[in-house]
Amino acid sequence: MQLKTDYLIVGAGIIGLTIARELCDKYPNKSILVIDKEDWIARHASGRNSGVLHAGLYYATDSLRAKFCVAGSKMLRDYSLKNKIPLNQCGKVVVAANDSETIQIQELYQRAIANGVNCSLVDEKELSEIEPTAKTSGYAIYSPDTASFHALAICSELQRELAHASVKFMFKTEYIENINGNCIKTSQGEIEYMTLINCAGMYADKIATDFGLIEDYVLIPFKGIFLYCNDLIGNYRRHIYPVPDAKIKLLGVHFSPEYDGKIKVGPTAVPCLARENYSWLENWRFNEMREVLGTEFKLLWSNKFNFRDLAFAELKKQTKKGLIKYSTNLVKNIKQFEFTDWGTPGIQPRLYNLKKQEIMDDFLIERGLNSIHIINSVSPAYTASFAFAKHVAENYL
Ligand SMILES: Cc1cc2nc3c(=O)[nH]c(=O)nc-3n(C[C@H](O)[C@H](O)[C@H](O)COP(=O)(O)OP(=O)(O)OC[C@H]3O[C@@H](n4cnc5c(N)ncnc54)[C@H](O)[C@@H]3O)c2cc1C
Structure with a gap:
């Protein structure tokens, strides 16, 4: 029936x-x-x-x-x-890795204010009081309402x-x-x-x-992995984010206290082979893989929206060492031995307009x-x- x-x-x-x-x-x-x-x-x-x-x-x-x-x-x-x-009302800081990102921080701050978001622009000294583990070049944004x-x-x-x-x-x-x-x-x-x-x-x-x-439209899947910290002394208290990549429009690898206070760093964004391909052999579908790989090869060749540069940069973050090395842009005195366990991966789609050749x-x-x-x-x-x-x-x- x-x-x-x-x-x-x-x-x-x-x-x-x-x-x-x-x-x-x-x-x-x-x-x-x-x-x-x-x-x-x-x-x-x-x-x-x-x-x-x-x-x-x-x-x-x-x-x-x-x-x-x-x-x-x-x-x-x-x-x-x-x-x-459970909700962890921990707040967040967005930090700049270098001088050119300091300019982007100021632009981001203007946008946040235009969006009606409660946040403030803080200097290095103020940042060290808000989140002592974070580092920035010049200025950072503090968002107390991020949780x-x-x-x-x-x-x-x-x-x-x-x-x-x-x-x-x-x-x-x-x-x-x-x-x-x-x-x-x-x-x-x-x-x-x-x-x-x-x-x-x-x-x-x-x-x-x-x-x-x-x-x-075609959808491009990006896999994100997370690495957990056994931060027993509770050094990291707030989310620490980089300035987002303007071309790929992903927020970038960040430090995040979870709802229960556990700290993770991630997610990366590696182009993957299928829409639900969380681990090597999981959820292969031949036609889907052919479609995804076809798009990715074209983008690797054309480097539209920095796809090739992003793919290579993200591949370097697939090891613990690579991910921790990148994270030195965000925090001071990071210790690799504190980051031990990989978490559950997730896949973020980006919708790509083939005609306009841009990310939706x-x-x-x-x-x-x-x-x-x-x-x-x-x-x-x-x-x-x-x-x-x-x-x-x-x-x-
Ligand atoms: C790594 C990662 C980090 C993120 N971080 C954040 C964050 O910090 N904050 C935030 O706000 N957002 C974040 N997001 C985004 C957020 O998780 C998603 O935008 C949101 O979960 C999308 O919800 P959805 O219901 O549309 O999709 P989904 O949760 O994917 O649900 C879609 C459902 O449809 C089902 N489905 C698919 N095809 C079929 C079919 N043919 N028949 C029947 N069922 C079908 C699937 O099984 C699935 O259950 C993140 C996403 C990822 C991957």
Whole structure:
């Protein structure tokens, strides 16, 4: 028998869960079904991230990322506190490795102020009082509102809340294809819907394409690894970030205290072979690998958006020694023996516009006939999720 639902959400990551929550509030009498190809929620980006509650310093002032990061960080903070989910309100500093980065720090500070972010520009002496382990060239930015959230606990609480409100979940249920705009084929049979909401993260572009939307885009996966510190004396107290790379638009390797105070350094950003290729032999799909490698070879050749330089620089950070060597730009007196264990890797997608030959920066929402597609849910999509979901429910559903 064919399953029927009013709202069908594909993807049980933070975006799918927060949109389901908004729908529940808005349409309590409608049926909502969330499907995911994995065996449980948050198996991909939402369970494999840095866990940093961003304040919204970086993003272009008129972008969706800036708007929803600033609003979403407050909502995520409130949700964590209300539900007694651990939150480490540790703050963050952004430091400059050299004189040219000092200029970028000042530009970044202006942008943060334009975004309405609470932060200050501090000199080297002030920095040494705020975060004694950090070092900078000239100036740094101090953001007291940056924090660390517990990504898995937040998703689990949302799932519990939704199940209690009669939202149905089907796991190990993979979206396979669009049948006729009101019905999809999944690995567990066909599902008929009134509205489909595509929140498939790393595969959202593929599903949107199946609905005849977005052309000329290709997704490039970058793998991030983390190295944990056994900092028993608690030297590192705040997030320590570099000036972000303006071309690739990733925030760069940083020091981060987690929600429980554990310190990690990462994530790196090495171009990888497939969208979910977390370890050497994991999740190989031949056609996907061919597509990803094809794009990466072209970019290695053309060095568009510094791809070749980035790939080689990031490869050097794949060993403990390489990662620690890079980190000397951020902190004083780092001791390699303190950094012992690798953490769970995550993969960040970058959506590349083949026609314009540029990286797509912002979140993208595409509307089909009976469907909505959330594409490019890149960082800080976790931080932004509650505010972003509200926007989607109010304006698209
Ligand atoms: C290394 C790393 C560090 C990050 N750090 C931060 C940070 O510090 N702060 C921050 O705010 N953000 C951070 N992010 C970004 C953030 O984690 C993501 O933007 C966010 O989790 C995206 O959520 P999502 O629900 O869109 O995607 P996902 O969590 O990937 O969820 C998508 C879901 O769709 C499912 N799915 C995919 N295809 C199908 C299909 N065909 N059928 C059925 N189900 C399917 C997947 O199984 C998955 O569960 C980071 C990301 C990474 C990778």
